[in-house]
Amino acid sequence: MALGLKQESYHTYRQGNIVWLKVFIERLSLLVIAFFVYASAPAQDYGDAYVSGSIADARTLIPILASDSASSEICSMIFNGLVKYDKDVSLVGDLAQSWEIQNEGLTIIFHLRKNVSWHDGRPFTARDVEFTYMKLIDPGIKTPYSGDFERVQSFTVIDDYTIKVTYKEPFAPGLSSWGMPIMPRHILENQDFSNTPFSRHPVGTGPYCIKSWKSQEKIELVSYREYFEKRPYIDRYISRVIPDEATTFLELQTQGIDSSSLTPLQYLRQTDTPFFRKHYRKFNLPNFSYIYLGYNLSNPKFSDKRVRQALNYAVNKKEVIDMVLLGLGRPLTGPFIPGSWAYNPLVIEDSFDQKKARELLKDAGWVDNNADGWLEKEGKIFEFTIITNQGNLERIKVAEIIQRQLESVGVKVKIKVVEWSVFLTEFINKKNFESVLLGWSLSRDPDNFDIFHSSKTREGEFNFVGYRNPQVDDLLVEARRVFDQEKRKVYYHKIHQLIYDDQPYMFLYAPDNLTILQARFKGIKPAPLGIGYNFIDWWVEKKEQRYNRISSQ
């Protein structure tokens, strides 16, 4: 028995030993794997510069005055808002660590980060947020962004790191409006905003600080080593102004710039060479914009819903996308970005069907009585003009394709191209058009009250097609009061369905965002928001760095 016992204990000992050994080997192998992973992926190197080409120069780096994309782009590197969108396009804290929504959405309390400093070393506090807010609602400041902030009833600084914002009524898009870059009070307090050196030498909290700005040449930023998230790997961010697209493309070939957007032709054909495959990476990302044909609904030709539906049947969107974008775009059925949470995937595009289009037009009274190929009603040919803005070849091509496709159902289309400023003031704002081919760039928040609510039809407002649907009106108002995305979604899905049925617009497509980037950059993770969202994680291996002169801070 004793032997047995011994054997048993030996056995258990052996077993224990084996278990231990197994664990040891597992751990060891994990270590080894970890070591190899570590060795094969060297530590991320600091240094190098990222050079982008911009069509236009920035205008001002005072973020609340900047309304053009070049200025906003630079501002986004220098400043932070309280909130921002993460890679999956949902709101997360930026300068705010967290927030609470109270009083059924009337009140938002922001808890701010405590470890944030301005580029000059001064700490960031709630007073800076208060200052920025006061400037946003100051009637003497030329900011285009005051709209969302005028809904705030009271703004209270509770302590240095807590802010309480109370709205007149619950306003869900208000939360994202706090993505507005925050400006430093200690620098700007006694400055005249229309005449301050800050507009060209701003101080922010963001990952990059301004180094120099040579008008119409380049803007150079250097990394802010004490950035509260972490020091960015790329030392310099340079935005060069290259106004000509052909030159931009030549600069890609000499690698004078690292990144640029591409046209579909460049994306598919011109960059399909060994040189580009070796030195660049291409990205096809979703774009937050769409193209549509809007009808002037007060025009009797378009007041009948059946006519608008017929026109939608008569135009083959796939052909439009194939011909204009070489297929690099997505058809859409409603006023939201395909794939975003607000977009209702159950609204299916009625297939291209010109026979059905003719039937619907016949129901509406448009028939070809004299067999001349054009439809008539009360002796008048169905004929209308599409206007669009000059300088956008893509839109002119779309208009021409629509013209040809509608011709085959007997509708005569004329095209008129007008210079942008005249286009807005004389045609759009005065509702002096029959139909308009335009695009909307959308904010990440789906609220489109300003575009479709019936109260927004005054001269210069954005519901210039004159769309009125009481049901949609109510839903737009309701959707603004709900903060919870899952609940809010329901409203937008209904709005989507109703607007699709009404066809105030013929929704055409959302073009893809085509981008090319020099291949030496690592750490890029394409996501629904694009690629730029994690720019501070981008890095270049030491031996591949191209701009190695030390930037002095």
Add this chain to the structure above:
Amino acid sequence: MAGYIGRRLLGLVPLLLGITLLSFFMIHLAPGKPTVLQDSMNPKISLDVRNRLEKLYGLDKSLPAQYFLWMQRLLKLDFGRSLGDDRLVMEKIMERMPVTLSINILSMVVLFLIAIPLGIQCAVKEGTFFDHAWTILLFLLFAAPTFWLALLLMQFFGITLGWLPISALKSLDYEYFTWWQKIGDLARHLFLPILVSAFGSLAGVSRYMRSNMIETLQQPYMYTARAKGLPEQTVIYKHALRNAILPIVTIIGLSIPGLLGGSVIFESIFALPGIGRLFYEAVMMRDYPLIMAEVVIGAVLTMTGNLIADIAYAYVDPRIRYKK
């Protein structure tokens, strides 16, 4: 003489006033409004906000009132602030002036350095293969659109050969260079722009030179010079050139106001921060203060140019001086 100059100077005042008045109302007649604030139809920028902005920029006042305010500022030599970025108009113009001015002067120097000898050679060898070949080549250059020529040269020198940078004025690391590296860098960047802008006028100037030279070579005093037994080089470069070059000097004089003018296409292609793009963008954005500054500067320059020419003529020709 002093009286003549005084009268001419006085006459300029109403002229300038008339020019500003006409152009002020004309640019406001063009449909459209300053679009800086709405360049991409951002639904976040509401109507009330835009109306408020117009007020802040003083665009809600009547046109005569706006003109009056503008004139008041102009008398203090204040061109106002740009509607685009609120910066002083004068500051914006002065920032661009050096680039445009130096490129124009350099390209003019290059132009005359090439065009004059070329014209002379073509005249001396009139009717030969050399002359005909250059005639064809120059007309081809003259006919080729600048932007197309520029792109071809950029492709060839920048990409195929890889010798020259394609665009911009300086390298990105310019500030870290030593001074001789800086000069080399500038030269490499300016080579193509200067060449291309000189090409445009090459045909014109060298043809002028050629025909003047041909005409001069047929003058009787040329026979005298040759008869004296002077060497051919002296005959051409000393006796003929001095007479033939006079009209070219006039051309140089006439192109001085043009030195401050930029070209939009040219500056866009080479990504140069010149004056042409500044004013083009001002017009597209209806940036009224900037457009008016351009008009005034252009008018003053042209008037000064004419004045100098007139005074010069008066100096050489007493008949002009005393004419009432």
